[in-house]
Amino acid sequence: MTKLPPIEITFRTEREGFFPYLRDPATLARPWVRPGTPGLEHRIGGIEKQDVTGNISYDPDNHDHMVRTRAEKVRRVAQEIPPTSNQRPGGPATSSSSAGRHVRRDHGRGRASADGREVRRLGPPRHLNPLPPDLGHILREYRKVLVPEITADSSCGCSAPNTWSTRSGSTGSAAYRSRPRKSTKPSTSFFGSKP
Amino acid sequence: MRWCPGCGDYAILSAIQKTMPDLGIPKEDIVFISGIGCSSRFPYYMNTYGFHTIHGRAPAIATGLRVARPELKIFVVHGRR
Numbered sequence: 001m002t003k004l005p006p007i008e009i010t011f012r013t014e015r016e017g018f019f020p021y022l023r024d025p026a027t028l029a030r031p032w033v034r035p036g037t038p039g040l041e042h043r044i045g046g047i048e049k050q051d052v053t054g055n056i057s058y059d060p061d062n063h064d065h066m067v068r069t070r071a072e073k074v075r076r077v078a079q080e081i082p083p084t085s086n087q088r089p090g091g092p093a094t095s096s097s098s099a100g101r102h103v104r105r106d107h108g109r110g111r112a113s114a115d116g117r118e119v120r121r122l123g124p125p126r127h128l129n130p131l132p133p134d135l136g137h138i139l140r141e142y143r144k145v146l147v148p149e150i151t152a153d154s155s156c157g158c159s160a161p162n163t164w165s166t167r168s169g170s171t172g173s174a175a176y177r178s179r180p181r182k183s184t185k186p187s188t189s190f191f192g193s194k195p
Numbered sequence: 196m197r198w199c200p201g202c203g204d205y206a207i208l209s210a211i212q213k214t215m216p217d218l219g220i221p222k223e224d225i226v227f228i229s230g231i232g233c234s235s236r237f238p239y240y241m242n243t244y245g246f247h248t249i250h251g252r253a254p255a256i257a258t259g260l261r262v263a264r265p266e267l268k269i270f271v272v273h274g275r276r
Contacts, residue, residue, distance in 0.1 A: 035244040035260070035267055038223045043238050045247020046231070056239055 015039040020054035028073035078130040084122070084138055119146075196240060204234055212241070220268050228257045229272040237272040 012018065012031040020042035023030055033040045042054055050057035051065055122138065125131065139145050198204045215225070225243040229235035230253035238245025248256045257271045 035226050035264060036224055038221070041223055041242055041244050043241075043245035043247065045229075045238065045245070046249070047236065047239065047247060 011037070012040065013037055019052045020044065021049055022052050023069070023073070027076055028069060075130055078127075078133045081127050081130075081132045084125075084132045084134050197236070198233055202233070204237070207234075208237060208240055215241075215243075224267050226257075226260060226267050226269045227272055228253050228260070228269060232274065234272055234274050 009032060011034045013033075015038075018031070018033075018040055020033075021030055033042070044054070047056050048058070048063050048066060049055065050059070050062055051069070057063070120142070125135070196205070196208075215222075222243045225241075227238040227241050227243055227245040229238050229245075229247050231250040235247055235253070238247055246256065253271050253273050257269050260267065261269055
């Protein structure tokens with residue numbers, strides 16, 4: 001823990017002009033107040049609030065506004081994401097996956113390399129929602145993008161970056177094909193694996 | 196307030212609201228924490244700090260707040276009616 005960089009937080013203490021849902025115009029973030037601060041008592045939680053005041057609101061138009069505001073707040077997080085690390089840009093292919101799929105992805109890269117393909121690595125992406133704002137630009141530099149996924153299909157997706165449509169299953173190339181998937185039939189037992 | 200007519204939550208809220216001033220605790224040092232359910236709307240009806248959290252996690256969040264800020268007076272509200 002001591003090796004982690006400190007997280008700098010600015011807590012609001014001024015009473016004048018305080019509203020719990022009055023947002024920063026740049027980030028749309030709400031002010032943070034430490035409990036114990038006099039005059040700034042307020043409530044947060046899961047029931048929809050009136051914009052700015054934070055009072056409970058059942059107004060449908062307010063709810064619509066708040067839903068869109070929260071979505072926009074998340075979208076603006078992208079402006080704080082640092083540039084994506086690109087190992088060697090400009091190559092003919094890259095692969096991208098989340099951390100748990102390193103093994104499968106690297107396995108696929110190895111097989112592709114064995115076939116004489118030049119494969120570049122990108123990722124794993126640290127930010128998924130929102131995605132890094134420069135990710136699309138980087139992926140468009142490659143002819144093909146390989147995204148290993150462990151889903152119900154248990155297969156890779158591969159797409160041409162100009163389409164951004166991802167096909168599941170075989171990509172038409174044995175080098176890009178993942179291992180045959182195991183049975184996905186759910187276990188009917190409540191107990192663990194048999195010894 | 197939105198509880199059903201005749202709900203006991205009204206009586207509980209009224210009793211708490213009348214009792215809190217007698218305790219002599221500054222309201223900025225009071226935090227009501229709830230989970231999910233009708234009774235968990237309680238923090239919204241108190242002019243203190245409050246956090247309407249998620250199902251079943253009110254004790255965990257209250258415990259964390261207590262560890263971080265032991266000087267606060269923390270109340271957990273939960274239960275369904």
